[in-house]
Amino acid sequence: MIIHVENPVVEVHDLTVSYDRKPVLWGVDLTLPAGALVGVIGPNGAGKSTLVKAIMDLLPTSSGYVRIFDKEIKEVRKKISYVPQRESVDWDFPASAFDVVLMGRYGSMGLFKRPGKADKEAAMLALEKVGMQSFANRQISQLSGGQQQRVFLARALAQNADIYFMDEPFAGVDIATEMAIIELLRIMREQGKTVVVVHHDLQSAVEYFDWIVLLNMRLVASGPTNQVLTQELLEKTYGGKLTVLTKVGDLLRKQEIPSREKQVK
Numbered sequence: 001m002i003i004h005v006e007n008p009v010v011e012v013h014d015l016t017v018s019y020d021r022k023p024v025l026w027g028v029d030l031t032l033p034a035g036a037l038v039g040v041i042g043p044n045g046a047g048k049s050t051l052v053k054a055i056m057d058l059l060p061t062s063s064g065y066v067r068i069f070d071k072e073i074k075e076v077r078k079k080i081s082y083v084p085q086r087e088s089v090d091w092d093f094p095a096s097a098f099d100v101v102l103m104g105r106y107g108s109m110g111l112f113k114r115p116g117k118a119d120k121e122a123a124m125l126a127l128e129k130v131g132m133q134s135f136a137n138r139q140i141s142q143l144s145g146g147q148q149q150r151v152f153l154a155r156a157l158a159q160n161a162d163i164y165f166m167d168e169p170f171a172g173v174d175i176a177t178e179m180a181i182i183e184l185l186r187i188m189r190e191q192g193k194t195v196v197v198v199h200h201d202l203q204s205a206v207e208y209f210d211w212i213v214l215l216n217m218r219l220v221a222s223g224p225t226n227q228v229l230t231q232e233l234l235e236k237t238y239g240g241k242l243t244v245l246t247k248v249g250d251l252l253r254k255q256e257i258p259s260r261e262k263q264v265k
């Protein structure tokens with residue numbers, strides 16, 4: 001079940017990505033609506049991170065193309081923010097939390113410019129939004145995993161993009177941090193931003209996302225959450241690991257998920 005939207009913010013056409021000539025994503029074709037929280041869901045090795053990196057043009061593709069705001073990514077890079085997996089970053093790099101967040105401003109500063117007062121204020125405000133202002137001068141190597149994740153999020157906020165791609169932002173954070181992050185993502189949605197999140201947990205996906213992309217090397221489904229998270233489509237994606245699927249089915253049946261379709265423009 002693949003639902004396409006009119007005036008999508010992200011369009012992926014027949015995208016195939018290979019590592020060492022071995023395809024890990026096959027012929028993915030999808031469109032994403034503006035102003036939605038989108039979850040990219042699938043089992044380990046399904047190609048979720050690969051999809052996000054390929055959309056960001058961080059990987060060579062074997063075929064297909066991507067358009068964002070109906071443009072090539074290099075034309076709209078400033079409008080896009082990418083938060084990679086926390087583990088993929090060298091946290092020993094000598095920088096303070098504030099420095100890292102300030103780096104989020106570089107795209108809007110222009111070449112050879114030094115950060116000005118407005119950039120520094122934006123960086124501090126972003127740290128405040130994630131509750132990390134008191135850690136501004138702390139070296140990033142001396143932060144906990146959850147605090148590092150918050151700093152990363154602050155850097156993305158400081159960038160003030162229109163579309164955010166986040167690879168597993170909830171990995172290794174406690175429930176309070178997860179709630180704080182999801183609250184921020186909802187505020188971003190209210191501001192009309194689109195946030196695409198690679199996510200593992202099916203049960204919270206029901207609650208968090210308006211739109212779900214189900215992936216397992218091929219695109220299984222893309223559409224509004226309550227149409228995509230069906231027993232049949234989940235089995236197709238996960239190959240029938242029934243305990244988790246039944247729990248999600250129960251949640252859906254109990255209507256614990258508010259329909260957010262109407263919020264999707």
Ligand SMILES: Nc1ncnc2c1ncn2[C@@H]1O[C@H](COP(=O)(O)OP(=O)(O)OP(=O)(O)O)[C@@H](O)[C@H]1O
Nearest residue numbers: 019020024042043044045046047048049050051198
């Ligand atoms: N740099 C690489 N070189 C070779 N193979 C890779 C590389 N990165 C990923 N792969 C392979 O591509 C496939 C998809 O990986 P990817 O990281 O996109 O999956 P994922 O759905 O994000 O997985 P997870 O949920 O485990 O993070 C996997 O089989 C993985 O082993």
